[in-house]
Amino acid sequence: MLDLRQLTYLIAVDRRRSFARAAEDLGMSQSALSRAIQALESRLGVRLFDRDRAGVLPTEQGREVVAMAADLLAASGDLERQVNLMRAGGTGRIRFGLAPLPAHALLPAILAERIATLPDLANDVVVRNVNALWPLLLGGEIEFFVSAEGQVPESHAIRAESLGAFPITQVVRPGHPLLSGQDDGKPYPVLLSSSTGLMAPSTMQPAETGTAHIIEDFNTLVAATQGTDAIWRTSAYAVWRELAAGTLCALPHAGGDAPRRMRMMIYSLARRSISPAARGLRDAFEKAVTALAAQAGDPA
Structure with missing residues (x-):
């Protein structure tokens, strides 16, 4: 040789x-x-x-x-x-997944930054509910996924790391009756991006008594909330642009209490080494959650 x-x-x-x-x-x-x-x-x-x-x-x-x-x-x-x-995690291909809510809140800014700074690293991203992401993780088709805590089975095979806490927010259209305290007792439909993991805290408005609709697409959820009297149970972090623009409104919490929270987690297989690219993304997600909290004036 x-x-x-x-x-x-x-x-x-x-x-x-x-x-x-x-x-x-x-x-x-x-x-x-x-x-x-x-x-x-x-x-x-x-x-x-x-x-x-x-x-x-x-x-x-x-x-x-x-x-x-x-x-x-x-x-x-x-x-x-x-x-x-x-x-250094700057080349190759990384495959990962997110549930719809964290995807809408975190993914656009993170992908834009990484595509600009790491052009040789290819990202394969799957946005699904956890019941679809779970088998992809177990089968080795994705390296990790991000979702709210409490949506995956407890298992020694899983590595779970916290990225930070999201406030749980009830979102409605401008002019919704509940914004002016006009609770006429009628049931309001509920919109969710996932069938699990976003339980309504007891301090929230009691008007969520109507039919629950599971819609994974956030653009559709925005349009459905703006066009109906439905209550969208989500997080202010996922719809901060719409809240800032006034195209959607957050219902006040009962008694002025602080919003209840859900921990956002990154799940990976415990037996599998975390790649440098995955470590870089994990750090990027943590920074993005911190930035959203600062933007919202949220100490948590």
Whole structure:
């Protein structure tokens, strides 16, 4: 097998057209460099350089070998750079999942930032309810998923890490009767993005007595809330843009109590090592939750 150092020596001699100058560049003796080139010629079975008083010139075969050596050294450098990027989580492909609520709250900003800063890292993202993400995790099709706590079976095979807490918020359209205290006792439909994990705290408005509708698509949930008297049980973190714009409104908590919270978790297989890319994403999700809390003036 060829020694990459010999190819480096070959390129140096071809560039400098002098064993003495090449040896000086390489920090070695001229005799050692000459022996290395002779050994390479012997191994390849071709003469690489013609040597005379005028200097050193590559032979016809030598020029071809120099060109191939340059390609090999460039490929070796690319390999090392790619491995370094992979070790830092900056290249390759990562497959992960999120439940609809954290996906809407966290994913757009995180993906935009990572696509801009890590263009060689491919992201395969699955947005589903937990009952669909769970088998994908167990089957090794995704490396981790993000969802609210309490939606997966307790298991020693699972690694669960907290990303932070989301406030639970009841969201309605502007002008909704409940915003002005006009509770006429009628049942209001309830909208949810998932069938599990977002239980209504006892301190919330008691008007959630109508039919519950499970809708995974957030654009549809926004439109349905704006166009009906339904109460959307979600988190202010997921709809902060709509709340800030006044296109949706948050119902006040009973008695002015602080909002109840749900912990957002990242779930992975305990037996599987966490890749550098996954560690980077976990840190990005934690920072995003902290940023949302600061944006909302939420100390938690």
